[in-house]
Amino acid sequence: MTASSPAFWAAARAQLTEFRRDPGTLLTLATAPFFAVILLSVTEHGGRADLAPYALLAPAVMASIGMAVMEAGETIFRDRSTGVLEAVLTTPAPLTAVLTGRIAAITAVSLVGIAECWLVGALGFGVVVAVEHPLVFALTLLATAAGVAATGMLLAAVFVVGRNVRSFQNSLTFPLYLLGGAMVPVAFLPAGFEALSRLFFLSWATDLLRDSLAPAPVAHFWPRLAAVAGLAAGMFAAASWIAHRMVRRVRRTGTVGFA
Numbered sequence: 001m002t003a004s005s006p007a008f009w010a011a012a013r014a015q016l017t018e019f020r021r022d023p024g025t026l027l028t029l030a031t032a033p034f035f036a037v038i039l040l041s042v043t044e045h046g047g048r049a050d051l052a053p054y055a056l057l058a059p060a061v062m063a064s065i066g067m068a069v070m071e072a073g074e075t076i077f078r079d080r081s082t083g084v085l086e087a088v089l090t091t092p093a094p095l096t097a098v099l100t101g102r103i104a105a106i107t108a109v110s111l112v113g114i115a116e117c118w119l120v121g122a123l124g125f126g127v128v129v130a131v132e133h134p135l136v137f138a139l140t141l142l143a144t145a146a147g148v149a150a151t152g153m154l155l156a157a158v159f160v161v162g163r164n165v166r167s168f169q170n171s172l173t174f175p176l177y178l179l180g181g182a183m184v185p186v187a188f189l190p191a192g193f194e195a196l197s198r199l200f201f202l203s204w205a206t207d208l209l210r211d212s213l214a215p216a217p218v219a220h221f222w223p224r225l226a227a228v229a230g231l232a233a234g235m236f237a238a239a240s241w242i243a244h245r246m247v248r249r250v251r252r253t254g255t256v257g258f259a
Helices: 006-021 023-045 049-081 084-089 095-110 112-124 134-159 165-179 191-197 201-213 221-253
Strands: none
Touching: 006 023, 006 095, 023 049, 023 095, 023 112, 049 084, 049 095, 049 112, 049 134, 049 165, 049 201, 084 095, 095 112, 095 134, 095 221, 134 165, 134 201, 134 221, 165 191, 165 201, 201 221
């Protein structure tokens, strides 16, 4: 299993070291509280205190998926520009294990955004959002983290052969926020977009996370959780396949340094 390989843990430690060496990689976490302030200000002054859970959950989800997208590209960009990527591809360690370790570390750190947004609500607005269904919240958050990691890994695998990955990063984040229902529940999207969003694990995950904060019972929890986990697993399988194909391609063509 990838997560049990030495390459996975070595890559995860390397990514955590990168966070300490370059705090700029944590910029997404620095902006999440400000998004929370903006959204909570809108709900509070608009007389919709009932939407406070949405206002706090949105920037937390955005921070998690946004950090995965941005750092997936930056990881490949830095490794290529410093010659690390070529060295990685010459070792026996599979690229899949290395990418999974690094993206898993990024995802784990990105979850700090949830605590940040909750603290903004409690300390800045006196709004304490209770988790009415802790088990639902915990299991959904775990499945969501797996999906975020799979998304980051898929993008990183594609970026291995990309020349200008930063343009893709800037273009992808907000469509993913929209299709994932981070800002607006997908039920409010036009029919075509809502159908498309259901192919993305995050749309199921955000709906479940919102329901876990509401007092009402969570309907059809297990099938919905299975949808999150199944779509995440599908993305991970696609990422592994693409990574394998990309490694074969750049090794054959010798273009890893200037793909």
